[in-house]
Amino acid sequence: MNFDLEKLYQLLPAIYRIKDSELVDNDHELPPLKALFSILSEEIGMLEENMDQLYDDQFIETCSEWAIPYIGDLIGFQPLAPIHDPKYTSRSEVANTIGYRRRKGTLSILEQLARDVTNWDANVVEYFRLLATTQYLNHLRPNNIAVPNLKNWEQLEYVGTPFDTIPRSADLRNISSERGKYNIPNIGIFLWRIQAFSRTKSVAFQVDGSRYTFHPLGINTSLYNFPNAEITITELARPYHMPVAFKRRLLKEHLNSHYGQGKDILIRIGPDRNILESELCIGDLSTWDDPATSPPAGLVVIDPELGRMMFGADFATELSINDVIVWYKYGSLQEIGGGEYSRTSSFSNFETIVTVSKDVDLGDFSTVQAAINAVQSQPNNAIVEVLDSYTYEENLQILLGVGQSVELRAAENKCPVLKFSTDFTIEGGALSEVTINGFIIDGANIDVLNNTALERLSIVHCTLKPDASDNRIVLGAAITLNIENAIVARIDTFENASIIIENSIVDVLNKEEKAISASEDQRAILKIKNATILGEVDVKSISLVENAIFTSLVTVQVLQTGCIRYSYLPFNSITPRKYQCYPKTAEEGLVIVPDFMSTIYGNPAYFQLSKWCKTEFLMGADDVSEIGVYHNLFQPQKESNLRIRLNEYLRFGMEAGVFYAS
Structure with missing residues (x-):
């Protein structure tokens, strides 16, 4: 800032500064007049910052987010449907609009638009170049041979993909319906969601x-x-x-x-x-x-x-x-289940950090349990951070004091593996919290011990290997279990425990198995947003469920409270009131069923909805996006926005179809 406290104060005549300093009794206090000027300097600083930002707001590269639509309006930029994704912004589109218009109708600009609008990788194919036609002798196309060369192995490897270069006979069906491709006016836009x-x-x-x-x-x-x-x-x-x-x-x-x-x-x-x-x-x-x-x-x-x-x-x-x-x-498809992607927004900001690494001289400890023991002995909140992506085969135990919080996390852009031979036990005093962030976990259960006073257990950006028997989360007390951006196996609940699941998958491999369940009178309170659950669910009550897919029966004990909205669950489920849920009748339940590309963990399309799914799944959420764990991909909105842009930038007489390459 140009006008800081000292600069403003020096503008006063020296006599006033001398008299002002004589009024101070304590060396650590500001003189009265200087204290007043400190307030003025803060206000002037805010005005200076605002003036600087107002100047920056005149340029698309530096303007605030709110100014983007106004700059776009000056050049006739057509706004698109809003996408509530913090990573999505129309800044690049507005910045490049004039350049795009200069290249309007070219294939390269269509490919650039597809990437900018969807934030997915994209490529464009002109199908008229791949038509098997009778050749004109004065204008030969030597690469356009209707019969493929069976010796060209690389060309044959790409058959049926967006990079297929083997000519076909004409297909007169409309490309916008995704049925026909090979015709003179047709252009294919391929999007790579994976x-x-x-x-x-x-x-x-x-x-x-x-x-x-x-x-x-x-x-x-x-x-x-x-x-x-x-x-x-x-x-x-x-x-x-x-x-x-x-x-x-x-x-x-x-x-x-x-x-x-x-x-x-x-x-x-x-x-x-x-x-x-x-x-x-x-x-x-x-x-x-x-x-x-x-x-x-x-x-x-x-x-x-x-x-x-x-x-x-x-x-x-x-x-x-x-x-x-x-x-x-x-x-x-998404940043879920732990991986070398950015997770800093989910990190705690405790001052005490103890590091772990198997690399020599890199961490404070070489084992995770040793680091946990070190922070448990301290009364303050602490972080145990693993600095590499190695596999740690050790049995862990966390025991916290009253009000103590510990975050066990992988460092940014790391994804270590924890393997146990016995249960990972967690226990804590009143108001204590444990967070596990960024790990792949296998071998045994995460066990919250019976009658512990632990307040909360958070599992964030982790994978507990899906399994019908092992790798469970076992609650032995009425704690709050928070699962976010994670893949977990079965959850055994406790009476009045609170389970919050968001942007996650619960997978027990077989939909006939129990995914969230408890013994008699040990049922929990459930809250879900944007999740896919493979397996039966048995809980005491539901506070709110939205944009979720339940593949199996849902049984709720208390039906007077809570709501399930914009979700899919079997028709014979016993639940509180439902709003815009499917199926609505037993007959609908025979035809409206989820169709996943794969339910096998490790497959890139793990729990991805098939493009042949009913509209109730692909556009059934409260914001007309798809329901389930991949709601935040905003696939319908991105495709709709892309089609709007294609109408603006396609050459006259051309037609475009949008296809998903993955």
């Missing part, structure tokens, strides 16, 4: 002496290409611009582009033994139980479609004394 997320320096899961999975829980998961997208599109997108799951043949032929330090995939044995590209081969490990699939000596086989790897016999000695460390990318 994004690629990184996992760095993670410990691979050892199945046996030579077999490993990239995923630290030992499940199959596809390896992904991390998109190398352009900021300003000057050429149409190619596969390496997109978050695409690797195919075996494609990865084999382009291994040099994707394997190595700083690339999509890297394998290391122990602290410093990187597997070289020359030691790798790509293969099908779907039958790796068969001894005939053993790799040749000195080689490591990778199956990118299953996320598996298998070492040759020459590596046996190294593997017996070292962990296998991997770098790879996986696919996911």
Whole structure:
């Protein structure tokens, strides 16, 4: 600020400053006149800041969010349907509108618009170029051959994808209905909802002496290409611009582009033994139980479609004394369940932070329990922060004093794994709180001990491996359980415990199993927003449920309070009043059922609604978005906004269809 306290005070005549200083009895107090000027300097500072911001508000790059529509109105920018997503802003669209209009009708601008409007990766296809037509001898198109070349393996790998280049005969159906594609006026806009997320320096899961999975829980998961997208599109997108799951043949032929330090995939044995590209081969490990699939000596086989790897016999000695460390990318629709994405908005701001790392000289402790013991002995609130993405196989216990709070969290852009052989027990005094943030957890239950005075347990951005028997959350007291942006297995409740679930998945693998349940007279109070529950739910009462999907029966004991709104649940469920819920009749219940792309944890489309789902699912939320855990993707609004923009920027006579590539 230009006019701070000292500068203003020095403007007074010296005689007044001398007399003002004589009125002070305490060295730590401001003289009366100087105290007055301190108030004036704060007000002047606020005016200066406001004046600076008013100047900045004249430019789209620096203006406040409220000024964006007004600047857009000056250039005739057509506003779109609002999306209540903090990451979404129309700033870039308004800033680039004039540039877009200069390139109106070109494919590159359509691709740029699709990315700006939806915040998804996109690519555009002109279908008239792929029509199998009789060629004019004066204007030959040598690449437009109706019969594909069966020797061109790469072209055949992309059949049925947005990068398919094999010509087809004309299809006269309308492309906007997503039925026809290959026609003269047709342009396809492909959107990639599944994004690629990184996992760095993670410990691979050892199945046996030579077999490993990239995923630290030992499940199959596809390896992904991390998109190398352009900021300003000057050429149409190619596969390496997109978050695409690797195919075996494609990865084999382009291994040099994707394997190595700083690339999509890297394998290391122990602290410093990187597997070289020359030691790798790509293969099908779907039958790796068969001894005939053993790799040749000195080689490591990778199956990118299953996320598996298998070492040759020459590596046996190294593997017996070292962990296998991997770098790879996986696919996911949303920032949920823990991962190397930004979580700082969910962090506590306690002053005391104790760090944990298996890397030498990086953390205060090398085990999580040692760090927990250190903060438990202190009366103040504290954070135990894990600084890497390794696997910690240890049994944990938290015991807090009265009013004490502890946050056990992964550091920003880290995702460690906690593996237990016995239950992770939590106990605390009155008004104490425990937060677990950013971990993948497997092996046993999270057990809140009986009759503890713990106030709250929060599980945020975590995955408790879905399981019908283990990995439960067991409540032994009437605490508040808060689950946010997480994937969890079964929850065993306690009488009058409060369970709050938001933007999360509860998955017990079988919808006939209990997802949220309790023994007799031990039922909890439930509140849910934007969640998908696979399994039966049995609770005492519901305060509010909105935008949720229940795949199985919901039973509520107290029916006089609470409300379920804009949700799906079986018609024979016993619940309080419902508002805009489906199905509304038993007959509707036979046809209105959720259809998921996959219910297998590790699949990139985990609990993603199929595009063939009924409108009640895809647009059934209170804000006309989809219901369930992926409500905050705002898919219907983004697609609607994109269609509005396409009408403005398409060439005359052209028609566009919007397709989901993932």
